Amino acid sequence: MLEAVSNSALLMVLVIFVINIFYVSFLTLRTVAITKGYRYLAAGVSILETFVYVIGLGLVLDNLDQPLNVIAYALGFGVGVLSGLKIEEKLALGYIVVNVTTAERDRDFPNHLRNLGYGVTHGTQWGRDGERTTMQILTPRKYQIKLIDTIKELDEKAFIIAYEPKTINGGFWTKGVSRRKVASYEPENVEEVLEEIYEQEEAEETEQQDIRPDTDGQKKV
Template sequence: MLEMISESALLMVIVIFVINIFYVSFLTLRTVALTKGYRYLAAFVSILETFVYVIGLGLVLDNLDQPVNVIAYALGFGVGILTGLYIEEKLALGYMVVNVTSSQNDKDLPDHLRTLGYGVTHGTQYGRDGARTTMQILTPRRYQRKLIETIKELDERAFIIAYEPKTIHGGFWTKKVSSRKVANYEPEHVEEILEEIYEEEAAEANDETNEKEEVQSRKE
């Protein structure tokens, strides 16, 4: 097989391009996983990276005597970085913290977001134009865009800053983030979803009250 690849200039270019995409993709994923603290994932990806290096990259490096092969190598390197970053983005490892400042103090945005499954710490601060509701929201990274769209639906003038925390320790944030609840709605229908949830909660609370009254009446 190696002889067949070596004898075909076109096949050699394709092999160099594809192998370098795989190699650099794994290299990029391993680097990102290490920076995010996913040691075991980084170790697993490094095994795949080494496998590609031993099996294929030696062939690539031995055939860089032609300009077209060098071009294929360079293009594969660039595409490999983009591919690795794309895969990492789809995996969406870790959490994001979204800081929100809202002037709509009459809207209970923190409770709305908690109801939808996000972890929220909120308070009141003061800016040039008076009181503002400030929120620090924890969300799985794969739901960051969904959270931001939800906030815009509830308050289109909200000021939003998002960043990735390097360390999360203590507290109850990660336990309060309900991925299942967050996944079960679309931002454009958030107000209707909230109304349904609150109606269900009110009905459940009413049923509990009626049961307690019935038990109390029986005791009397």
């Protein structure tokens, strides 16, 4: 097979291009995993990266004497970087923190988001135009766009800043995020979803009150 590749200039260009895409994709993904603290993922990807390097890249580097091969190598490197970043984007490693400032004080905005499955810390601050509700919201990266769309549905004028934390210490925030709840709704239907949640909570509260023991120690019916 290697002989067939060596004897065909076009096939050699294609092999160099494809191998470099795979190699640089793994290299990029490993680098991103290391910077995000995913040590075991980085170790696993490095095994694949080394496999491609040993099997294929030696062939590539031994055949860079032709201009077309050099061009194929450079193009493969660039496409590999984009490919690696795209894979990491799909994997969506880690969490995103979204800071929100809103003037909506006639609704329980923070609890809306908690009931949808997000981890929320909120408080009150003052801006130029008066009192504002501020929220710091934690979400898995894969749900970042969904969270922002949800906030816009609840308050289209909300001021939003998102950033990726380098370190998260303590488990309260991450345990406060319910991936199942977050994944179970669509932003355009958020009002209906919240209405169903509150109706269910009200029904459960009423049910508990109905079976609560009275002063004689008997259950109410």
